Amino acid sequence: MPRSLDGRVLAPVADQAPGQVGTRTRFVYHEREGRIWAEYEGGDVVHGRLVGTREGDRLDFRYVQLRQDGTTSSGHCVSTVVELPDGRVRLEEAWQWESQPGSGTSVVEELVEHAVEQVTPHAP
Template identity: 85%
Template sequence: MARSLDGLVLAPVADQAPGQVGTRTRFTYHEQDGEVWAEYSGGDVVRGHLVGTREGDRLDFRYVQLKGDGTTSSGHCVSTVVELPDGRVRLEESWEWESQAGSGTSVVEQVTADEH
C-alpha cells in the first residue's frame, strides 16, 4: 500500500472542463484510520471539500464545491493511489457528477513545496 495521504498537497495534471478543477486547484489531503478528507480551492473553484474512505490503495469519496459564479455542485469519485518512481503520490480518478450531468477521469499528483 502506498504511503499515507495525510498532509499531502495534490494538483490536477491537466485542466478539466471550464468551471471545474484545473491545474491551479490545490487539494490538501488528510487521512486517519481509513478515513480521507480534503479541502481544495483554486482556479474556478472558490471552496471545495471531499470526504470518504480508503481501503488499501482505493479511495471512495463524495465531493462538493462552490464555484466563482456562486453555483454549487457535487459528485462521487473512486481513485487508485499510485506511488510514482520519484516517491510522490498520484491519484488516478474516475468521477461522476451527482448534481448535474457528466463523468470522466482525471489524474492528480503530489506537488512539491515550491508548487503550492
C-alpha cells in the same frame, strides 16, 4: 499499501472543463484510520471539500464545491493511489457528477514543493 496521504498537497495535471477543478486547484489531503478528507480551492473553485474512505490503494469519496460564479455542485469519485518512483503520490480518478450530467477521468499528483521528505538514517 502506499504511504499515508495525510498532509499531502496535490494538483490536477491537466485542466478540466470550465467551472471544474484545474491545474490551479490545490487539494490538501488528510487521512486517519481508513477515513480520507480534503479541502481544495483554486481556479474556478472557490471552496471544495471531499470526504470518504480508503481501503488499500482505493479511495471512495463524495465531493462538493462552490464555484466562482456562485453555483454549487457535487459528485462521487473513486481513485487509485499510485506511488511514483520519486516518492510522490498520484491519484488516478474516475468521477461522476451527481448534481448535474457528466463524468470523466482525471489525474492529480503531489506537488514537488510539498512532497513529504523521505528521511534516510545516517550511520554513526
